[in-house]
Each structure stands twice: as structure tokens, then as C-alpha cells.
Amino acid sequence: MATDTDTAAPALRFEGVGVAYPGAAGQALRDVSLEVARGELVVLLGPSGCGKTTLLKTVNRLVTPDSGRVLLEGADVRAGGATALRRRIGYVIQATGLFPHLTVAQNIGLVPGLLNWEARRTRERVDELLALVKLPADYGSRYPRQLSGGEAQRVGIARALAADPAFLLMDEPFGAIDAIARDHLQEALLEIQSRLRKTILFVTHDVDEALRLADRIAVLRAGRLVQVATPLDLLSRPADAFVRELLGADDLFRRLGLLRVRDLMAPPGDGAEAPGTAAGTEADTDATSASKTSVGSRVDLGPDDDLREALTALLRSEASELPVRDADGTLVGRLSLEALRRVSRPGGAP
Numbered sequence: 001m002a003t004d005t006d007t008a009a010p011a012l013r014f015e016g017v018g019v020a021y022p023g024a025a026g027q028a029l030r031d032v033s034l035e036v037a038r039g040e041l042v043v044l045l046g047p048s049g050c051g052k053t054t055l056l057k058t059v060n061r062l063v064t065p066d067s068g069r070v071l072l073e074g075a076d077v078r079a080g081g082a083t084a085l086r087r088r089i090g091y092v093i094q095a096t097g098l099f100p101h102l103t104v105a106q107n108i109g110l111v112p113g114l115l116n117w118e119a120r121r122t123r124e125r126v127d128e129l130l131a132l133v134k135l136p137a138d139y140g141s142r143y144p145r146q147l148s149g150g151e152a153q154r155v156g157i158a159r160a161l162a163a164d165p166a167f168l169l170m171d172e173p174f175g176a177i178d179a180i181a182r183d184h185l186q187e188a189l190l191e192i193q194s195r196l197r198k199t200i201l202f203v204t205h206d207v208d209e210a211l212r213l214a215d216r217i218a219v220l221r222a223g224r225l226v227q228v229a230t231p232l233d234l235l236s237r238p239a240d241a242f243v244r245e246l247l248g249a250d251d252l253f254r255r256l257g258l259l260r261v262r263d264l265m266a267p268p269g270d271g272a273e274a275p276g277t278a279a280g281t282e283a284d285t286d287a288t289s290a291s292k293t294s295v296g297s298r299v300d301l302g303p304d305d306d307l308r309e310a311l312t313a314l315l316r317s318e319a320s321e322l323p324v325r326d327a328d329g330t331l332v333g334r335l336s337l338e339a340l341r342r343v344s345r346p347g348g349a350p
């Protein structure tokens, strides 16, 4: 059957995808090959017009490649019907695309309705999703015009998740929103993703957003894939001057502020607790960040601390490395000044 899925295949795979829009001079995409693993969040990053939206649309067949193919769980997306395909894929667009004449609950319940869910099951799902995106339950009866931009985006995300699709396509979903609301939405998405583990293709031209959200970032330039790498690898080993400039890889403090301790820490080791740890004075260990805990005379790092905080803590402690502990105080790794020094050299290997 066409609906069969191959669980050994990558969740999503682009094979030499090329797109030329009719009447356009050049190609919008050239020979793009990329694999996305199940549960992975891959960000498509690049300047305006580089082909991000086009690549996204080849997945739900809003655009058909002229060459190459797109496989979803091993099956060509062109194999079955477009409608069945789109029901497996949540789609969030920048303008949210909420229907103005439908309430929030009706907007969220749209796909379950199309799938002929019972009214009660749909209602429960709507409540569950409003809670998931942290909107009050009584927002269900509001109309989109009665929402702020950020709230409307949350409804857009809830709607995309309604029928519990394994895949999410998000095209600059937080583009038109002020910095604070955007920050909250990014946090909400990370939290939702840590629970639901969807396979997500997320488009942005905001580098900070990409570094913050992505498991891997795919950099596009003029229709070609330039580099695919983790945020840390991309910053420390940009493929060329274009990537380096795009990422602002020369701005050391900014990039450290966007990466987390967990990305760079070494394993806890042989159980010997961080040999270079300072036996510093009380004053030295007065942690500046609430996320740090003091154990005796020592400052610990948390895996979710950013590397800029970590550098500050390391310099204050005068230690060559610090232990990393999770919320229950379990030793999960250690971070050395040397590791930070290595990633701080643009183009230098971490």
C-alpha cells in the first residue's frame, strides 16, 4: 500500500531536489540533498530568496520538484494523494493563516473535523492543545482578531499539532512578532519538542533563532545547500566566508551566549570530580546566575547554562574546569576553559 512507511528510512529525505519556477530566469533550488532524522529539528537558514520556503513546500507538495525527489519515511511524497499526505504534516506559516470567521477552537479543530473525529474528542483535543501552547481554556471561544500576534501564533502551532502529525513544517512562524513574545514562543516550542519529538523543518532568516532551536542547521545560498551542521559545528567550523559572515561567527560573546553547556561539556570522567576545580574563597563563588548552585566552595554549571555564563563562572572561579550538574545535583559532565578556547577560534576545530 502507498501508505506503508519504512521505519528504517530517515523521517525525511531530499534527493537531488531541483526546482525551476516557470518563467523564472534561474533555478530556485539546485541539487539539494538532505536527511532529517525522526524527532530532529532542522532549521533552514539563509538570506531572502535563497529557496527556504520552496524547499519546505516540496514536502507537502505545494511545489513539485523538476528533478530529484522527496521521501517521507521512505516513500516518495508523490506516491499517494496530496490530501492524505498533508494530513500527516502540520504546517505553520508566518501569517498564521487562521480563519478569521472561525473561533480559536474551531480553527484548532479544523483537521480533526476533516478526519471525522467525534465532537467530544475534538473538544478535548482543543483543550489539551490550548494548555500545551499555554493559552487559557476560555480563549477557545475568541476570534483571531481578538488575539495578540504572539497568541495567534500559538493558536497556529496548536492547529498544526491538532491531529498529532509526525511532521511539522514551520515557515518563519515567529517572524512578525516582537522580540519578547518571540523569545517566549521559542521557549514554548523547545518545551513542546522535548515532550513530543516531532520531525520538524523550521525556516528562519534569524540566525539567533536558528542557533537556539536547531538540532542541525542547513544553510542555503541561492538555491544550493552550503553546509549542514550542528549549531556548534557551524560556528566553530563554517564551510566558507559566506557561512561565517551569515552566522556572525566573529562575534565571540554573541555566539557563546547562544550555545549551551551541554553542547560542549565532556563526560564526567572517571568519577574524580573535576580536578581543576577551584578551592576558591567564599566571595569568589558567589554565583551570579540563579541556575548555578554552590557546593561547598565550588560553583557548578548547569547543562542548560549558556556558554557565556559558563565562561564568566570559569574566569571567576579561576579553575581550569568546572563540574556540570543537572537539577538533582547529579554530575553529568565537566566544562573546561580549554574547550571554550577551542570553540572561540573562528574556523578552529572544537
Ligand SMILES: Nc1ncnc2c1ncn2[C@@H]1O[C@H](COP(=O)(O)OP(=O)(O)OP(=O)(O)O)[C@@H](O)[C@H]1O
Binding pocket: 021, 022, 024, 028, 046, 047, 048, 049, 050, 051, 052, 053, 054, 055, 205
Ligand atoms: N511562485 C513563484 N514563481 C516564480 N518564482 C518564485 C515563486 N516563488 C518563489 N520564487 C522565486 O524562487 C526563489 C526562492 O524563493 P523562496 O520563496 O523559496 O525564498 P525564501 O528563501 O523563502 O525567501 P524569504 O526569506 O524572502 O521568504 C526566489 O528567487 C523567488 O523569487
Ligand SMILES: [Mg+2]
Binding pocket: 052, 053, 054
Ligand atoms: Mg520564505
